[in-house]
Amino acid sequence: MLLKEIESxxxxxxxxxxxxxxxxxxxxxxEITAREEGVLAGLEEAKQIxxxxxxxxxxxxxxxxEVKSGDVILTVRGAGARVLKAERLVLNFLGRMSGVATxxxxxxxEVRKVSERGKQEKGGKQEEVRVAGTRKTTPGFRKYEKxxxxxxxxxxxxxxxxxxxxxxxxxxxxxxxxxxxRRAKERVSFTRKIEVEVESVEDALKAAELGVDIIMLDxxxxxxxxxxxxxxxxxxxxxxxSGGSGGLILEASGRIKQENVKEFAAxxxxxxxxxxxxxxxxxxxxxxxVVKKE
Numbered sequence: 001m002l003l004k005e006i007e008s009x010x011x012x013x014x015x016x017x018x019x020x021x022x023x024x025x026x027x028x029x030x031e032i033t034a035r036e037e038g039v040l041a042g043l044e045e046a047k048q049i050x051x052x053x054x055x056x057x058x059x060x061x062x063x064x065x066e067v068k069s070g071d072v073i074l075t076v077r078g079a080g081a082r083v084l085k086a087e088r089l090v091l092n093f094l095g096r097m098s099g100v101a102t103x104x105x106x107x108x109x110e111v112r113k114v115s116e117r118g119k120q121e122k123g124g125k126q127e128e129v130r131v132a133g134t135r136k137t138t139p140g141f142r143k144y145e146k147x148x149x150x151x152x153x154x155x156x157x158x159x160x161x162x163x164x165x166x167x168x169x170x171x172x173x174x175x176x177x178x179x180x181x182r183r184a185k186e187r188v189s190f191t192r193k194i195e196v197e198v199e200s201v202e203d204a205l206k207a208a209e210l211g212v213d214i215i216m217l218d219x220x221x222x223x224x225x226x227x228x229x230x231x232x233x234x235x236x237x238x239x240x241x242s243g244g245s246g247g248l249i250l251e252a253s254g255r256i257k258q259e260n261v262k263e264f265a266a267x268x269x270x271x272x273x274x275x276x277x278x279x280x281x282x283x284x285x286x287x288x289x290v291v292k293k294e
Contacts, residue, residue: 001048010052013089023081029292030083032074032094034067035285039105041151042097045144046074046090053082064101064151073286080290087288095283096141097148103281104152107131107274110258111265129265129272132157132251136275145278157273166195166216177203181210195251204228208237208248216273219254222263229268 032046040061047057055078067073073094076083108131115128132155137145146156158164165188167180175183177196184194195214196207201224207215215232217225229250232238239247251271252264264272 001045003052006049006052009049009089013092014085023084026080027078027294028080028083028290029294030076030288030290031072032076032090032286032288034071034073035069035287037066037068038098038102038284039152040065040067040073040094040098041101041148042093042095042144043073045093045097049086049090049093050076050078050083053086054078055082055086067098077294080293083288083290091286091288093144094286096138096281097144097151098284098286099281100145100148100278101152102284104131104133104149104154104277106258107261107272107277108153110261111272114262114266129270130155131261131277132271132273133278134253134273134275135160136279138278149277152277154277155271164193164195164214166197167212168197169199169218172197177206178210181207181212185211197253201228201231205231205235205237208232212248214249214251216251216253217269220252221255222260222267225252225264225269226267233268 034040041063043059043061043063047059050057055076057074057076059074061067061071061073111129111131131153133146133149134157135142142159146159149156158166165184167177167184171180181194181196188194193213195216196203196210196212197216197218198204198207199218199220204215204217205228215228217228220228229238232248232250237248238250249271250269251273252267252269253273253275256264256272256274257276261272261274
């Protein structure tokens with residue numbers, strides 16, 4: 001985390017209030033404890049925040065570890081006023097990032113149950129269906145939510161418009177599919193992928209024929225997604241063993257929940273993208289308690 005980011009977050013949370021005028025400048029030891037099980041994320045950021053206040057930290061955990069209720073994930077020592085000044089910001093980071101990582105991990109575990117789907121071997125290892133995030137993130141906190149997705153075993157997808165061109169339904173309404181793809185190819189660097197969002201089998205076939213890199217099958221029922229995969233492969237518009245290794249990538253998005261993600265993953269797509277892992281993730285519970293006055 002950049003210094004300016006820490007100070008910006010503190011300006012929002014602390015403002016001009018000075019805990020050191022209220023809380024005694026007394027050294028103490030405090031512990032941060034997990035109140036429920038999940039995947040830990042945000043520990044690195046927590047340490048950086050405490051370090052900013054010259055508060056010492058120690059932990060036996062790392063980001064990505066499974067934690068359970070009662071686990072002491074971080075022990076801190078320093079001036080009580082500074083520990084308490086950092087408390088809420090640290091807990092917010094841990095709670096939000098761990099919540100995203102935990103929900104991502106649950107989706108990933110479901111997908112892995114069916115992702116050994118017969119794709120040809122690449123370097124002795126079968127490729128798995130990726131669970132990806134979206135841009136449906138909290139303004140100002142995307143960087144950390146995307147990091148939490150990765151910690152949870154998912155793929156962060158693009159961080160912003162600058163990383164890839166996604167031609168969505170409204171673009172197609174304004175320009176038409178063929179014209180939108182043509183303009184993208186004319187104006188965008190060869191280093192950026194071009195993805196098209198489609199809502200029908202017909203448009204998926206048309207997008208593939210236009211030579212795009214990725215096709216997002218949006219809000220399609222499982223059966224329709226499966227039919228797209230079958231037809232694209234049957235017509236040699238997609239190598240059945242490509243799956244992100246240079247060929248056309250297929251991404252399913254919309255209507256995907258924990259209850260049905262296995263069905264979507266089993267269709268033969270390469271990616272399932274799920275906005276819920278950021279916009280609907282519940283924060284994991286953590287608490288900070290002073291355990292000793294030193």
